[in-house]
Amino acid sequence: MKRDRRYTLENQLPGGFEGETVTRRRFMTGAAAAAGTVAAAAFTLPALGFAVAPVFEHTADSWQEVGPVSRFTSSDYLPEVITSQAGIGEAGLA
Secondary structure, rough: OOOOOOOOOOOOOOOOOOOOOHHHHHHHHHHHHHHHHHHHHHHHHHHHHHHHHHHOOOOOOOOOOOOOHHHHHOOOOOOOOOOOOOOOOOOOOO
């Protein structure tokens, strides 16, 4: 029956001392994995926030006059210009 050796000294690892349970290699591997996780979260969470935030943004409804109803028929196409976002596309019109 094979016994699981928990301590580095029992495994006869170089540099192991009494009571040590974590090798330097295992510690640095865990530290590198933790640093990678933090770095991935630093890029992912803001991108996810920018992608999801517009779902929760409430905008006010706006109505615009395009002409009397009598000008519009169901059989003819009549192009009209509307502003979907106020202030955009009006550069230099102060």
